[in-house]
Amino acid sequence: MNPDDHRLIADCLQGRTAAFGELVRRYQDRLYNCVYRLVDNEEDAQDIIQEAFLNAYQSLDRFKGDSQFFTWLYRIAFNASISLRRKHRAALALKTGRMDAGVSEPLDASESSRPEFALEKSEQERRIQQALQRLSPEHRMVLILKDMEGQKYETMAEILQVPIGTVRSRLHRARMEMRELLQREGE
């Protein structure tokens, strides 16, 4: 683990909350970038990041230091994303009165589907973001971790708590799906 992170965590555990502020500043943008691409909604992403940091603060004494702090933080943030997605699905199911397994992602929450999104962002970003949102959350996660974060299979397996073979397999499927989606869009 980064010795600097180690020192900040130790300080925080001794009651110096300001040290935790430093950890937040260090990782907030990087984490937010990933989570934003995952959930495609600024407000949700900010809520998730805040929740992730609060959870991390509460559990800091349980962080063993056997992995990078950022890996641990990622895991918390991705878990929080999953929880939020479940809440949205439940809320949408209640709203629509549908309780069957076919409840899909709440597309109205996705920013890339807003009309003004096309004006705010470049065409390329819009295409990629839309294609990304059409993947399953698990496939989105692995592409974000690999292509945006540059993580190795081992780190991804640790973050996602799945075997390396599953990471490899998901990446394969995610890339092929992404290829197909972008081809259909007519690049």
Place this chain on the structure above:
Amino acid sequence: MMVPERISRILTAYVDGELDARQRKVVARLLRRSSEARKLLQGLQSDADQLHSLPAQALPLDFSEQVLRTIANHKPEFARRAAEVARFRIPTWLGLATAAAAVLLVVGLRAYLTVTTLDRQEPRQLLARNGRPLPPEDEPSSDEVAAAAPTAAGRELLPGPSPAREPTPLPPAEIVRAEKRQPESAVKPPPILGSQISGKDARLRDPEERAVLVYRLSDLDLATGKQLESQLQKWSAHVLDLRCMNPVAEVERLKTALGARGIQFSIEPDALAALKLGIGKTTSFALYFEEITAEEIVAVLRQFHATNAERQRISPARPETLMVNAMARDEEQRLWHLFGVDPVRSAAGLASPSVGTEDAPRLESGKSKRRAIVVAYSPGRSRPVSAELKRFLDGRGARRSGTLQIVLVLSAAKS
């Protein structure tokens, strides 16, 4: 022309940057030969580059202050939660002392059982009444003692054949108190990604134990069978670990016994290969089936043993032992690793949830046949989802109430 999957897999791994030098040379040769492969790789690389080039998003500058303010506002609540967790947290020295006390308790209990009570309905008494000699009085082996002691580490859901854990012969129906497990109702299902936080908290707060039962099939008479049935009925899903001499032969016998009850089997390619090649001594198998009642599974086990009795008279072997573990809800996740299936992407969870939840499988007509699948058992090893497994999972309907989900693991007993 579609690129075959084995080629697309190596190309995506190439884009991932995870190939070694030898594999990269293979890709280079492939690209020289195939324009389709070159086109696909170009597309994949372009997609990855575009993702990489997406503009970075940033939070407001005062975000960290917001977080610190929230922490300050909730400090009393955080402190209270930390105190709660600390109250339940067991210091290492206390854990060791508890383990030692549990060992003494087990030894003492065994001693008590051997010198008392002819009128207790213990399986050992059933043995005595049946006229068979009681097994000699043993001190528990170190494996039994270790199994009885509560440990902090989680126990593997599906214990594969492990030389280190192989027990010495046990008296029948020895109830071994395993470490604490989580009852289904009290535990919030952990998130798919396995958060450290909620899992540990839930375990520390769980007061209820779940027994691991061990039986000798040879002792599974009517009375003991009823006992096993009532234990099975307490939980809706179980892992049965059956140690036998030749798992290949036993798989065939079990299929016959279960087939007679209308349970259709599919066999995964790895398992089929092992069965055909007859390499059963070193291969373990897992049979997964749903919609079987406790009575049926016990009857099948008894029938299974009965067909072996003749062979065992000719060449007496180590008695077949059956270990019965109830499956906790959060242990289902590990079960998915057995099948190498992504639990979130699957149409329905292995624990068929009750109808009315958003994850409930759709009821489809014509899918009322009872099904089972045989896989080569290698927990933790990832595998691609085979067509047989996919067909099996897709063909499942809603489970009838009163039926159980069973994973029956067949592995070779040490001779």
